[in-house]
Amino acid sequence: MNKLEFMRLWDIYGGLLTPTQREMTDMYFNLDLTVSEIAEQKGVSRQAVSECLAGCKKQLEGFEQALHCSKTLSECELRLSSVLTKATRWAQEFVALHPEYAADIGALEDILGGDCAEDT
DSSP: OOHHHHHHHHHHHGGGSOHHHHHHHIIIIISOOOHHHHHHHHTSOHHHHHHHHHHHHHHHHHHHHHHOHHHHHHHHHHHHHHHHHHHHHHHHHHHHHOGGGHHHHHHHHHHHTSOTTTTO
């Protein structure tokens, strides 16, 4: 598992880890501290930190395997992106044919957070 995959799982399932696990993984992945630096700050051995990190990765992978939240979220993001792309094209074509609705399309753009009326 690469760092980006780990961080995505950590964002989703991090609340299921113990406070110590969350703290150590946060120090390692978000604060970019080394295993040695974490061990020194926490007053534990480097091996204890390494084992904690490895265990957390395994737990997060297990949560994803059982619950599929990350996979489902990725699929939803892909579908939403597709819908917004189609809505943008539709809005641009619609405003080109009906410029009197540019303000309404702009309001929809604000709601969707996209750029549906970019070329109006």
